[in-house]
Amino acid sequence: xxxxxxxxxxxxxFSALPAHAVxxxxxxxxxxxAVSPTKIAVLDIAALDTLDRLGIKPAxxxxxxxxxxxxxxxxxxxxxxxxxxxxxxxxxxxGPDLIIVGGRSSTKASATAQVVQTIDMTxxxxxxxxxxxxxxxxxxxxxxxxxxxxxxVEELDARIKAAKAAIAGKGNGLIIMTNGPKVTAYGPGxxxxxxxxxxxxxAAVPDIEAANxxxxxxxxxxxxxxxxxxxxxxxxxxxxxxEQGAKTTLDNELVAETTAWKKNQVIYLxxxxxxxxxxxxxxxxxxxxxxxxxxxxxx
Amino acid sequence: xxxxxxxxxxxxxWIAGLMLAVLFVFSLCVGVGDxxxxxLFSDGRVLELLLVSRxxxxxxxxxxxxxxxxxxxxxxxxxxxxxxxxxxAGTAQSAELGILxxxxxxPSASLLFKSLAASAAALLxxxxxxxxxxxxxxxxxxxxxxxxxxxxxxxxxxVTFVAWQADLLQYLSVWTNGDFSGxxxxxxxxxxxxxxxxxxxxxxxxxxxxxxxxxxxSIGLGLDYARMLQLGLVxxxxxxxxxxxxxxxxxxxxxxxxxxxxxxxxDNIRGTLPFVAASGAILVLGCDILGRLIRHPYEIPVGTVMxxxxxxxxxxxxxxxxSHV
Numbered sequence: 001x002x003x004x005x006x007x008x009x010x011x012x013x014f015s016a017l018p019a020h021a022v023x024x025x026x027x028x029x030x031x032x033x034a035v036s037p038t039k040i041a042v043l044d045i046a047a048l049d050t051l052d053r054l055g056i057k058p059a060x061x062x063x064x065x066x067x068x069x070x071x072x073x074x075x076x077x078x079x080x081x082x083x084x085x086x087x088x089x090x091x092x093x094x095g096p097d098l099i100i101v102g103g104r105s106s107t108k109a110s111a112t113a114q115v116v117q118t119i120d121m122t123x124x125x126x127x128x129x130x131x132x133x134x135x136x137x138x139x140x141x142x143x144x145x146x147x148x149x150x151x152x153v154e155e156l157d158a159r160i161k162a163a164k165a166a167i168a169g170k171g172n173g174l175i176i177m178t179n180g181p182k183v184t185a186y187g188p189g190x191x192x193x194x195x196x197x198x199x200x201x202x203a204a205v206p207d208i209e210a211a212n213x214x215x216x217x218x219x220x221x222x223x224x225x226x227x228x229x230x231x232x233x234x235x236x237x238x239x240x241x242x243e244q245g246a247k248t249t250l251d252n253e254l255v256a257e258t259t260a261w262k263k264n265q266v267i268y269l270x271x272x273x274x275x276x277x278x279x280x281x282x283x284x285x286x287x288x289x290x291x292x293x294x295x296x297x298x299x
Numbered sequence: 300x301x302x303x304x305x306x307x308x309x310x311x312x313w314i315a316g317l318m319l320a321v322l323f324v325f326s327l328c329v330g331v332g333d334x335x336x337x338x339l340f341s342d343g344r345v346l347e348l349l350l351v352s353r354x355x356x357x358x359x360x361x362x363x364x365x366x367x368x369x370x371x372x373x374x375x376x377x378x379x380x381x382x383x384x385x386x387x388a389g390t391a392q393s394a395e396l397g398i399l400x401x402x403x404x405x406p407s408a409s410l411l412f413k414s415l416a417a418s419a420a421a422l423l424x425x426x427x428x429x430x431x432x433x434x435x436x437x438x439x440x441x442x443x444x445x446x447x448x449x450x451x452x453x454x455x456x457x458v459t460f461v462a463w464q465a466d467l468l469q470y471l472s473v474w475t476n477g478d479f480s481g482x483x484x485x486x487x488x489x490x491x492x493x494x495x496x497x498x499x500x501x502x503x504x505x506x507x508x509x510x511x512x513x514x515x516x517s518i519g520l521g522l523d524y525a526r527m528l529q530l531g532l533v534x535x536x537x538x539x540x541x542x543x544x545x546x547x548x549x550x551x552x553x554x555x556x557x558x559x560x561x562x563x564x565x566d567n568i569r570g571t572l573p574f575v576a577a578s579g580a581i582l583v584l585g586c587d588i589l590g591r592l593i594r595h596p597y598e599i600p601v602g603t604v605m606x607x608x609x610x611x612x613x614x615x616x617x618x619x620x621x622s623h624v
Contacts, residue, residue, distance in 0.1 A: 064466070180473040181481035185597075208597075213469070215597040218480045220331040220352050224596070236470060252483050253351045254332075 024138040027122040037097035041080050044102030047121050049280025054145045060094045066272040091115045123279035128194035132279045159285050163199050163292035171228025172202040178246040179235045184214030219254040230260040231267050267294045315577040322584045326357040331596040351484045359487040360587045361580040363542050366493035368579025370538040371553020376511045377531045378432045380443040384553030385539040388447030391548045392454035393424025394540040395474050417540035477549035477602035479587050493541045496534045504569040549602050551609025552579050
């Protein structure tokens with residue numbers, strides 16, 4: 001190989017390097033994105049929600065978006081499977097530059113990585129809000145929208161600050177999920193723990209262990225915990241079935257004894273936002289707004 | 300029944316009754332809420348807790364346990380095979396399919412309507428099972444439970460598929476894994492219909508014993524075989540469907556309880572039926588109490604506890620040498 005060919009190779013290699021190769025923070029740590037992506041496939045509702053806030057339209061989306069607000073994203077986009085099962089053939093046919101997975105689809109990251117580079121943007125637990133901001137910043141850098149990302153963070157911070165002020169000094173809360181006739185409880189450290197952590201809401205039962213689907217509890221548990229506020233996630237509503245509502249499940253003689261029920265301080269959280277799109281910037285804002293509104297109304 | 304056997308059974312009866320009574324009282328005392336027995340009648344709230352939560356839960360466990368054990372006994376009689384039960388041979392899975400379809404088609408249907416749909420589906424599923432089971436060669440006794448497992452598995456797979464499509468998988472767990480945590484006054488009373496089925500089973504107990512001899516023998520003895528088969532099917536289906544609707548599926552009860560009782564006391568259903576019912580109640584109530592205690596104040600579903608306990612009992616049944624043949 002003579003010098004000229006080496007020089008030619010070097011020149012070619014340099015020209016092939018993208019304008020801005022970036023390192024961005026994912027759930028699996030720093031990942032280098034070599035090619036600035038223009039065509040992306042997203043298999044996580046929280047990521048879709050945040051990207052939507054930044055005005056980024058993915059080329060591939062899941063079959064079911066759960067949040068009606070995200071429905072316009074489907075127009076002109078390919079369906080590339082669902083949250084639990086990516087459609088690898090559709091993904092290959094689409095040929096995106098980057099695939100984003102997270103939460104429910106994060107287990108399929110190695111499968112979709114066979115198609116093209118995949119980043120895992122999962123968020124969970126107590127510092128969900130901090131992670132949501134990290135993801136926002138990462139998307140901002142990745143898609144050249146740092147200014148929008150910064151303003152979205154500001155907006156989010158303002159909402160949270162307002163909610164904190166509304167919540168302060170109005171008693172403790174218990175987060176429960178109803179699934180048909182059955183109830184599970186969540187505490188700090190659980191997947192919904194961020195409500196306690198980010199909004200400074202004291203927990204009625206501080207030591208509920210962090211099981212993914214909560215701890216199965218009886219109505220006696222709720223009666224004994226006697227929370228000032230009940231934050232209710234109706235799982236059936238989250239997945240869009242018209243099943244027995246949380247209200248029917250909770251409307252019984254034991255729950256009726258709690259302060260929360262007596263003072264009409266039961267908050268039904270926006271289910272899909274809280275449960276499916278947890279960590280999406282717009283979703284967090286809607287959840288926080290619902291909570292703030294209820295606490296503000298309380299005397 | 301010989302005099303010795305009668306003595307034996309009255310002794311066993313005392314033991315079973317005593318155990319059930321002890322568990323009954325114990326169950327009333329176990330729970331998250333504070334319920335000091337001393338203040339039962341002086342403090343209205345204590346009595347209220349007992350009547351709203353503890354007593355319904357205890358009764359629900361007893362009714363479910365007794366019902367499922369009897370359903371297992373009858374199913375084993377009808378299939379003439381000791382290793383089938385509603386939870387494995389398609390009855391419970393059919394009931395689930397029924398509830399699932401009602402949930403999808405008529406989301407606002409009442410619990411009673413759901414139970415009816417579940418019962419109808421269970422009846423259909425069990426009939427199909429028995430029709431096929433009766434065609435299997437009697438010389439190969441393990442074909443029947445094997446077929447039952449496959450059949451139940453196929454229906455279960457259909458249920459899972461439909462639930463998956465409709466994104467109802469976790470909602471499905473409400474029925475697939477039995478759990479008494481949602482039981483309160485006003486939310487379990489349908490189970491008393493199951494008790495009615497047990498009474499009917501007791502009334503026709505002698506005829507059921509004859510049915511165990513097979514179709515030809517029972518017709519020869521003057522039994523209206525087809526009518527009895529229908530009645531047995533209805534009893535099994537209604538009991539299983541009600542249990543699935545109200546508390547969810549509980550495995551093993553219908554399998555191990557009739558087997559243990561028949562090993563101890565033989566196959567005269569008139570004589571064994573009360574013990575089957577009592578033992579089923581003891582087993583389910585005991586497992587529910589365990590589930591309430593292991594991770595107090597949280598709960599382990601009774602279906603999960605029973606999966607472990609029932610599995611162990613079943614292994615013991617398989618490996619233990621029969622005391623008398």
